[in-house]
Amino acid sequence: MTEQRDSSFLLSSFAPRRRDALRLLSAAALGAGAWPAFAQDGKRLPRLVTVSGAITEVVYALGAEGQLVGTDTTSLFPAAARATPKVGYMRQLSAEGLLSLKPDAIIATNESGPTVVLDQVRTAGVKVEIIEADHSWGEVQRKVQAVGRAAAKEAQARELQARLDAEWVQVQQRIGAAKGRKPKVLFVLSHSASPQVSGEKTAAHAVIGFAGGVNALGGFQGYRPMTAEAMASAAPDIILTSTQSIEAHGGIERFWQRPELALTPAYKKRALITQDALLLLGFGPRLPAAIGELHDKFQAALA
Template identity: 30%
Template sequence: MTWPVAPRRVISLSPATTEMVYAVGAEGRLLADTADCNYPPAAKAKQHVGKFGVVNAEYLLTLHPDLILATSEMAPKLIALRHLPCPVLALQTPTMASIDTAVMTVGKLLQATPAATVWQRQWRRRLQTVQQHPPTRKTTVFFVLWPDPLMTVSDHSFIGDIVRLAGGINVAGAVPTPYPLFSWESLLAGAPDWLVYTASLGKAGLAHGRWPQLTAVRQGRTVELVRDQVERSGPRSVDALEALHRALSLSRRPQR
């Protein structure tokens, strides 16, 4: 992808794309982002044009951007920006492999190809290390996207791809929708070897309510991932992958 003139007034509408800009060292071209863009910390000091998925188009227009970055999952929200006199690039990041391509695209557009190439080399090396050292035994995994109502991820989701690459078998993998509601009865029947969660549940939450009904919880086979790393399809997703891979690799055989 090429641009007639390299963009110098970039606005990022997604925390993931903001992280991509910083990953290639092009933050000097980043004019504004959103209030949800909290990494790296310097991103919080940029002007904000709204929140993720809620953009103040009138204010955005006054900044005279020459490129707007977003992710394809925001497509319905981007319709309202079609009238703006600047291009909107919605990056597709449905899998871990696609992040590689997206960051390189950002690097090339913002004249940061050398830095993007260095980042890409490191990213691929970390992915390769995980894939070359699979867990010694396959374990089933359930990811708690939200505790109440219970929501999870299927194999058709970005997080599901992380679970697969880490060597886990997703209990909800066959569900056709990416982020489905999941019944408690189905979770008990699935009897996952590992329960994976984020701050939406928290370690303290596992000790209460019905969670101790799960063998994985009673036997301490739980792992908390950093929410922004695992739920954001961006440069730090590999940190979540490595954390889950470490847990599954060190897992002991469940006691049934």
Template identity: 30%
Template structure:
């Protein structure tokens, strides 16, 4: 972590006295970085982005430089970038090293996992693009939304919630989120409680009996498919859709777009507030 901070600080001192100029050609390598660039009004400078950054129609028009941990040296350099914003987990290592040796200006930005780290990222990107006023306004907006989520939490309480990762597993099995996952981080952000977080880490197939024993009121189903409603990352589902016997079905089931809600970026707070309000509406109806 100290090394990453040193890299960023060195570039800030030597290369940011006048900020990023309008003619810059920028590549971003993770959605959480792209979201900040877009929020600061600099998306017009993008000439390429990684696969995880293709979350709207405009970004899908950009050349795809590959998944953030499987990037291509040739693919990136062919776009003639003047600035590359690396994610702290960008790879493979040899690609990062080859691109860095090309003389292109680069920055390494740490992946955030909480509000303070996200605000730090916004500050850093704001400095890179010489947009301190916009970055400060964005941070204040994030703090306000975080406050609204905390209000929802205090009214709702820590309801037991499970997260099914639909794209994992096979043969009819369902993989559930445990501790140290982005899914559990989402549940925590909503002030809910994942019973599996204390039982195992990562994602694990769980039999039906064990699922039911958790006594969850809410179930979230994570998918990557295109949602029917544009820009709506959450869809309410019938509680029977998860296959539990009727007497023990949860109160609420939602399908969530993991390309949105599992990225700890500036869009997450909007998505989390949307989901939070839908959960409250569902729980009220279930009384």
């Protein structure tokens, strides 16, 4: 918080001069010819920067990838997105970096920032679409609608949304009809040397519930360090983590060697489920498929 306040103070101390510079940079960018995409009627389509791997997926799902001039570092799917110019990590954006790509619109979630940078880009005349990330199906819908508006592909967005809504209803009906008890599932975030576990108000908490499970930990929001006490009290039937977490640990066997995990029922059965982090937690157009796959793995682990 101190660093953020200091940054805001420094920016505000020369804001007028900075705004003028950003306007000039934006004007120069718009005047330069680069990477135009055109509609069938000959009109130039908006140039897009996406800040969220899931939002980038929507762009590709709408066939608007030719309008992409930049993405953030979480944009890893489809594979072609990895080759797009990168604007950095979604929480560490810079106005100069964004404007250098000459976008007409930037599409991001409210988890992106710093806020002051997005405000500077707006001041420079670039449209900024901010989507609320609340770990709901509505979040996916808002992403599709926002990309449709920004990309001038609203008809295609409506068609995509109708298809995704049908997929979501179908998978939720299937999960709702499942018999037997709901498994207690613990999500472990372990991309570094200090693993954490998810509580409420997290993407992991939401997907566990959508897939027919129960978060083994509650009573707090966000993430906490993984401790022996937490593992013993949670007593999860299943450990859920990302494939990236397993890779960071050096493989599944190395992951299970963590002493905290030995205190859980999941350890005795080696009940471990993994999914790609973006697929599992991104809340993009692949969410119905991800939840259906997760539910099937939950059921198999209980068998």
